């Protein structure tokens with residue numbers, strides 16, 4: 578079946594070239610990373626994953642990537658055990674060598690995942706909460722352009738047709754997200770597929786419109802915004 582061939586990802590990537598923001602968000606978060614590089618390009622913070630067919634496509638097309646392995650075998654085993662079936666963990670040569678054309682789908686989407694409600698509907702983009710103290714975009718979701726939202730949506734709708742198991746995986750992760758936010762008595766910020774911001778009640782799943790630019794700032798970006806001259810971190 579042609580969809581299982583690596584060329585499928587070549588085509589899927591063409592649906593999703595949009596940058597996450599018009600400004601270089603890496604320059605905003607890197608100063609907060611001791612390594613001085615964008616958090617999502619530092620495998621000490623984020624290890625990209627790839628579908629097996631995607632990995633086949635990448636490794637036959639570029640020398641940018643290799644399979645990821647930690648120096649600590651325990652960490653390697655732990656993260657590999659958490660990786661969904663049919664995916665592998667990968668590492669690129671580093672942010673200075675990025676090849677936009679060959680960014681993995683997990684790079685293109687970060688920090689967002691397709692949020693799926695308990696009725697199984699993919700309704701928008703929410704973020705990986707474990708990175709909310711590091712990723713600048715999570716504190717500045719208003720910078721995400723319409724082109725990104727549209728391409729993200731199209732790409733995942735296509736992917737779910739070919740890999741229905743992935744919809745189940747994100748459905749499960751969305752459920753975990755609701756639990757996580759319910760525990761901390763917060764509503765879940767979401768950019769709806771329609772482009773508007775919404776807050777989702779973590780308990781009732783009721784959604785209500787909320788201005789994207791008013792979503793809370795978090796971690797160091799909250800502290801920076803409260804300084805007398807916060808403009809540097811807007």
Ligand code: SF4
Pocket residue numbers: 597602603604605606607615616617618687688711712713714715
């Ligand atoms: S997506 Fe987030 S973590 Fe990655 S470079 Fe942009 S601000 Fe930094």
Ligand code: SF4
Pocket residue numbers: 617618619625669670671672673674675676679680681684
């Ligand atoms: S491929 Fe580019 S975006 Fe992806 S982790 Fe490497 S440097 Fe970052």
